[in-house]
Amino acid sequence: xxxxxxxxxxxxxxxxxxxxxxxxxxxxxxxxxxxxxxxxxxxxxxxxxxxxxxxxxxxxxxxxxxxxxxxxxxxxxxxxxxxxxxxxxxxxxxxxxxxxxxxxxxxxxxxxxxxxxxxxxxxxxxxxxxxxxxxxxxxxxxxxxxxxxxxxxxxxxxxxxxxxxxxxxxxxxxxxxxxxxxxxxxxxxxxxxxxxxxxxxxxxxx
Amino acid sequence: xxxxxxxxxxxxxxxxxxxxxxxxxxxxxxxxxxxxxxxxxxxxxxxxxxxxxxxxxxxxxxxxxxxxxxxxxxxxxxxxxxxxxxxxxxxxxxxxxxxxxxxxxxxxxxxxxxxxxxxxxxxxxxxxxxxxxxxxxxxxxxxxxxxxxxxxxxxxxxxxxxxxxxxxxxxxxxxxxxxxxxxxxxxxxxxxxxxxxxxxxxxxxx
DNA sequence: GGAATTTATGAGGATGACCTCACAAAAGTC
DNA sequence: GACTTTTGTGAGGTCATCCTCATAAATTCC
Numbered sequence: 001x002x003x004x005x006x007x008x009x010x011x012x013x014x015x016x017x018x019x020x021x022x023x024x025x026x027x028x029x030x031x032x033x034x035x036x037x038x039x040x041x042x043x044x045x046x047x048x049x050x051x052x053x054x055x056x057x058x059x060x061x062x063x064x065x066x067x068x069x070x071x072x073x074x075x076x077x078x079x080x081x082x083x084x085x086x087x088x089x090x091x092x093x094x095x096x097x098x099x100x101x102x103x104x105x106x107x108x109x110x111x112x113x114x115x116x117x118x119x120x121x122x123x124x125x126x127x128x129x130x131x132x133x134x135x136x137x138x139x140x141x142x143x144x145x146x147x148x149x150x151x152x153x154x155x156x157x158x159x160x161x162x163x164x165x166x167x168x169x170x171x172x173x174x175x176x177x178x179x180x181x182x183x184x185x186x187x188x189x190x191x192x193x194x195x196x197x198x199x200x201x202x203x204x205x206x
Numbered sequence: 207x208x209x210x211x212x213x214x215x216x217x218x219x220x221x222x223x224x225x226x227x228x229x230x231x232x233x234x235x236x237x238x239x240x241x242x243x244x245x246x247x248x249x250x251x252x253x254x255x256x257x258x259x260x261x262x263x264x265x266x267x268x269x270x271x272x273x274x275x276x277x278x279x280x281x282x283x284x285x286x287x288x289x290x291x292x293x294x295x296x297x298x299x300x301x302x303x304x305x306x307x308x309x310x311x312x313x314x315x316x317x318x319x320x321x322x323x324x325x326x327x328x329x330x331x332x333x334x335x336x337x338x339x340x341x342x343x344x345x346x347x348x349x350x351x352x353x354x355x356x357x358x359x360x361x362x363x364x365x366x367x368x369x370x371x372x373x374x375x376x377x378x379x380x381x382x383x384x385x386x387x388x389x390x391x392x393x394x395x396x397x398x399x400x401x402x403x404x405x406x407x408x409x410x411x412x
Numbered sequence: 413g414g415a416a417t418t419t420a421t422g423a424g425g426a427t428g429a430c431c432t433c434a435c436a437a438a439a440g441t442c
Numbered sequence: 443g444a445c446t447t448t449t450g451t452g453a454g455g456t457c458a459t460c461c462t463c464a465t466a467a468a469t470t471c472c
Binding site for chain 2: 037038039118121122123124156157159160161163164167168170171172174175186187189190191193194195197198201
């Protein structure tokens with residue numbers, strides 16, 4: 001039950017060429033979103049960068065927003081997957097190790113997929129909603145991870161902790177994007193320490 | 207007339223009526239920005255809400271962006287002022303008290319001036335730059351405040367700590383804006399605790 | 413009152429964005 | 443080769459936004 005498309009003009013790619021087009025359009029869209037932001041990016045430029053005509057773009061994506069949603073959908077999938085892998089890889093970390101890994105995780109992901117941050121933090125009308133859904137999924141995943149490390153906590157507390165950790169990770173990401181290299185790294189370490197302190201206290205039986 | 211060059215269609219308000227117009231325009235702009243975001247807000251609606259014509263708006267503000275900058279300038283002034291007051295009011299707080307107060311401070315400010323957050327987090331072209339400048343000023347103020355509590359730290363460390371604390375405060379603000387009331391309050395307390403833990407460790411002589 | 417200055421007005425220009433549509437090309441299918 | 447389906451094209455429609463400008467009202471000054 002994928003998204004219904006009442007408009008018959010929009011097609012799913014069938015031949016290989018179509019899939020390539022879609023991929024190059026998504027890549028171009030990501031690049032444009034990163035460079036100019038979601039709102040300022042234009043469909044004409046996205047099409048031009050993908051080496052396609054504007055009509056070709058609108059054959060596969062009904063709106064500009066559909067491009068953003070397709071991108072975010074892909075990011076969400078890989079994010080969840082990698083977070084699951086991270087959780088499975090070492091279930092016996094302490095708070096410090098977990099803090100380090102979580103920050104590495106999200107900072108690295110953002111570096112590899114800069115459009116993710118742009119769209120997640122965009123203040124545009126509907127992608128914001130999509131971003132909320134993403135945060136929900138992420139939170140659940142993170143909550144499960146935390147639950148494994150602190151089985152003595154109640155669900156409500158775990159949920160709150162997951163939200164907090166997400167915010168701390170987000171802060172780390174924002175921090176990593178700021179100018180001033182040496183100071184940036186120093187601050188990142190500090191923020192990592194803040195997260196570690198928090199996790200340490202959280203995991204302590206009392 | 208004075209030797210003003212050709213293109214001076216923009217005027218500063220001179221009579222009382224002008225000042226009132228400017229004030230109501232700024233209020234209307236703030237409301238629109240909050241409701242629709244910076245980009246989606248339109249100058250025509252701002253003018254209509256202020257009970258002014260569109261031409262009247264452009265008599266005092268050359269562009270929509272000028273409205274946002276004027277707003278942000280005002281917010282920045284009051285923010286700095288209040289932060290200074292906070293710093294002066296109780297210079298002998300410990301880390302926990304300071305953490306509590308800082309979060310109260312920024313969450314309260316955001317509640318009183320919702321447009322501040324909207325503009326500060328906006329991804330629009332130039333107001334973002336303005337936001338950067340604001341963050342710099344805020345950081346300096348905060349750094350001075352922290353320096354008073356931890357005189358044994360070097361400037362570089364203080365600077366990094368100020369950036370981190372700002373991010374933590376920002377996270378608290380973002381958290382406070384999320385849905386889910388009971389969980390929200392719980393999480394806010396948790397984030398406050400994270401900040402307190404961090405400050406406690408920071409202020410400890412070693 | 414009359415002159416000078418400030419404030420008010422709103423129709424319309426200019427711009428640019430998103431998206432459509434009629435049609436052409438390519439690629440599979442027989 | 444003929445036929446069907448998928449993909450490609452780009453000029454232009456439509457619409458909304460920002461902003462201008464000529465002109466009029468209000469206010470202050472003398």
